[in-house]
Amino acid sequence: MRIMLVGDSMTIGSAGDYTWRYRMWQHLNRTYGGPYRIVGPRDTLYEVAAAAPVSHDYGDPAFPERARRHLAGWGEGWLHMAPLIAEAVRAHKADTLLISLGLIDLGFYTNADDTAANVRRFFAEARAAQPHLRAVLLPVIPNIRALTDTAFAAECDRFNELLAKAVADLSTPQSPLLLASPPVDYVLDRDTYDGTHPSPSGEHLLAAAFADALHQGWDVGGPYEPVA
Secondary structure: OEEEEEEOHHHHOEOOOOOHHHHHHHHHHHHOOOOOEEOOOEOOEEEOOOOEEEEOOOOOOOOOHHHOOEEEOOOOOHHHHOOOHHHHHHHHOOOEEEEEOOHHHHHHHOOHHHHHHHHHHHHHHHHHHOOOOEEEEEOOOOOHHHHHOHHHHHHHHHHHHHHHHHHHHHOOOOOOEEEOOOOOOOOHHHHEOOOOOEOHHHHHHHHHHHHHHHHHHHOOOOOOOOOO
């Protein structure tokens, strides 16, 4: 199994973060009995002071370089990843994608319908590189802007509906897709440090959403259990 984690700022993380990618690596090491690799063209965190993804200052310095690989970017969404995914999948021989995207698209670039169109473009490109690709997709989860901007909250809800439809339409026996359940009891004051980006507790909840989907949908690994 060759897993690529695809996402925006919540996935790449910033300097000093553990990241949910780290939590997923811990989980797979504990529960997955077969060989696997985490793959991707990038391995850095975002450095706020430099305004660039140039940091290697992970919360746990023992997080091995080989497990830090990803395709995630601060300020990048479905719009940005669709043109990149075929080459990333091809070059790194990814066969399983864990995807957390959409919030940045809706916040800055595209409406729900155009974002959903980019989801479909993304999978057309990814499958051109790997026809047997499988993926778990996380819906857009709560954030502070949606609490006060009703139009934005409506776009998030609309996109999540369209995302569920895309997963149902595009999933095939050859290339199955799963829609992860949003984290239960995700509390912005506790599970984010700024209303959007995950705190340590939020990292565990994001990792758990993917881990539980993998376990329940494909019998990969086991139920998620947080480790400090």
